[in-house]
Amino acid sequence: MRPRSLTTTLALAFAATTLAVFGLVGTFVYLALEQQVKVQDDLDIVLAARHTRRLADELTDYGDILRHRERLESQVLGNEALSLRISDSAGKTLVQHNVDPAIGTLEMPTAAVPANAQITERAIAPLAIATGAPIRALAVDAALQNGTIATIVVMRDMHDRWLLLDRYRDKLQLAGVLGVLLAFCIGYFLVRRAMQPVREMAVNAASITSDKLDTRIEASRVPIELEPLVVSLNGMLARLESSFQRLSQFTADLAHDMRTPLSNMRGAMEVALARPRPVEEYQATLESGLEECERLSRMIENVLFLARAEHPQFAKNMRIIDGGKELQHIADYFEGLADDAGVHIVACGSAMLRVDVELFRRAVSNLLANAMRFTPAQGMITLSIHSAEDRVRVCVENEGAPIDPSLLERIFDRFYRADPSRGASGTTAGSAGLGLAIVRTIMDLHGGRAHAESDARSTRFILTFPVVEASDLPEGGSISRSQISNL
The missing domain is CATH 3.30.450.160 (Beta-Lactamase)
Structure with a gap:
């Protein structure tokens, strides 16, 4: 009905x-x-x-x-x-x-x-x-x-x-009936007139399509009581527009980044099949194709992670840990990779954090791997943690060339590279431009913030967590190799 x-x-x-x-x-x-x-x-x-x-x-x-x-x-x-x-x-x-x-x-x-x-x-x-x-x-x-x-x-x-x-009662009843009918007619007219802004809002909302997400409902012509509703609807439209733009950009970037390894594999195979070649060249071609497949796998897994992380309950295994010990575990694991790269890793500080341990390790590991790519030989990478009155700051600091201040926020965007031509000058082979985007998503899930600071002395990636109180220290644990396999 x-x-x-x-x-x-x-x-x-x-x-x-x-x-x-x-x-x-x-x-x-x-x-x-x-x-x-x-x-x-x-x-x-x-x-x-x-x-x-x-x-x-x-x-x-x-x-x-x-x-x-x-x-x-x-x-x-x-x-x-x-x-x-x-x-x-x-x-x-x-x-x-x-x-x-x-x-x-x-x-x-x-x-x-x-x-x-x-x-x-x-x-x-x-x-x-x-x-x-x-x-x-x-x-x-x-x-x-x-x-x-x-x-x-x-x-x-x-x-x-x-x-x-009796006559007086009859007149009262007649006046009551007429009054009710008059009140209904006047009320219907007044309510219908008062609802006119709502109908106009419905017409405006009906005109909003995927190619007109920048359209907003006019708030100046609605009654005061409806202003909060209009503000909320316009805010929702702004968020939808922003999400749609990010999705469009994300789709375009994903298609571009997936096309590159596919083009590399196709080109290598076409060259290999152009004429008979020695077995060693075929093996080299297969190894190159395997590397591109691994790159695609890492990219797809990171994209799936970001998609799942959009759900607010994604980080649900929250517990209190000693952040200093976790940073030391991560530094110990990266020690071998750091020696190969010729850099030094130091962990210091101690503070309690309430986090999803696996996500915390992944965020810090992404920052550390990113720092290793841009730290010059014999440079220093510092993992530090300290608590303030209302927050706990985890910092990954590395020596090296500073980042342009105008790029400090954009580097956290998905698939963003410092080189506008999307060449290799702004990143390294194997990087899909998702590592820092994953870090920011993880911080959003924890109700925290991720930002970067850079000057001539060093570049610092800072994770800010809410302060928590804990009576017992959690058990320590080691980080597995799979946690950095998707960097």
């Missing part, structure tokens, strides 16, 4: 709110009016009963009541809903005015107010005739001059009040 539109939902919510408000206000007003009408009618009954009893108290006997009948009836004249009945002590009716036959036969459910008692609204009793119309009546006793008692009953027919309240 398709969900209801947000505009309709909000309009219905406005209508329901209006209905609830109308219902509460209408009920309150109706009950207040009903109470006010009841109080006013009860006051009319009490006043009529008081005046009639005061007049009756001045009369001598029942005969005077008959003689002053018009005077007594005048207390209820002018209000057709009021009626009066005066009877003697035996219940015989002496005076009767505006009394409906159905009302005249009713008996008071309560005793009459005594002659010497105060008449109040609490003495009024509700009655009902056969038609169901409500009656409110008040019975009081009046003491005549000769000591006899006359009973005065003042009654109020509430049928007109019923009709008044």
Whole structure:
């Protein structure tokens, strides 16, 4: 089932709110009016009963009541809903005015107010005739001059009040229905108009394609409440554009770097097959092809590593280690390679790190192998670690020609070489331009940072890790040859 539109939902919510408000206000007003009408009618009954009893108290006997009948009836004249009945002590009716036959036969459910008692609204009793119309009546006793008692009953027919309240209730209900419909229509119009920026955002977003990733949603025309959403969407588009550009560049660089060894192998094979050759030349051609295959394998493995490292949970075997001991292990392993290259490796310092050990070794090994390629003979490479207040710094420093400051950030890009022509002058054979990119990716996985510094004295690659606390030192371990096989 398709969900209801947000505009309709909000309009219905406005209508329901209006209905609830109308219902509460209408009920309150109706009950207040009903109470006010009841109080006013009860006051009319009490006043009529008081005046009639005061007049009756001045009369001598029942005969005077008959003689002053018009005077007594005048207390209820002018209000057709009021009626009066005066009877003697035996219940015989002496005076009767505006009394409906159905009302005249009713008996008071309560005793009459005594002659010497105060008449109040609490003495009024509700009655009902056969038609169901409500009656409110008040019975009081009046003491005549000769000591006899006359009973005065003042009654109020509430049928007109019923009709008044019914009509008022009907009008309130009609006003409520019209108000709800009006609120729904106005709410629908206002919400639809307020949602116009959202529809414009949807149109703008629909126009963004792979070749228009630089398009952004205009934030100046949206309400303040939608600005965070627009900022977030534009940020997402910027990240997608950056990722798409990196992916395009990465794909182009990968294709270029894979084409080179394939072209080398194809050229060597074509030369070897051009004419019959000695076995030694065929063996040399196969060895050259094998080296190119190994280069391709290393490149593919590094690319797969970078692809897997995009997942935030890739570095999940985190533990606390002594960074100084790990640097010494790495230096010991590279000692043989360093002797062949004619350089010296020194490890110093100590600090605790929380890392994935295999990834940490790979990052430092990449930096160390890179330093060995550019350190002159008899040069020095220093592996150091020290902790500051809020970070731990691991530094791989080597002597040699400085790096142009404008390239210090670009050298961490994938497949980047200092030589724009992508020749061998900016790198060495076997390097695919992924070693430093892997280092930066590993640091991102650890929540750290990798950067380079270079001057006439030396070049320094610095890995910055968050500070950790540890109570026990981890067990030492040695680095395997496979960890530098992909440099």
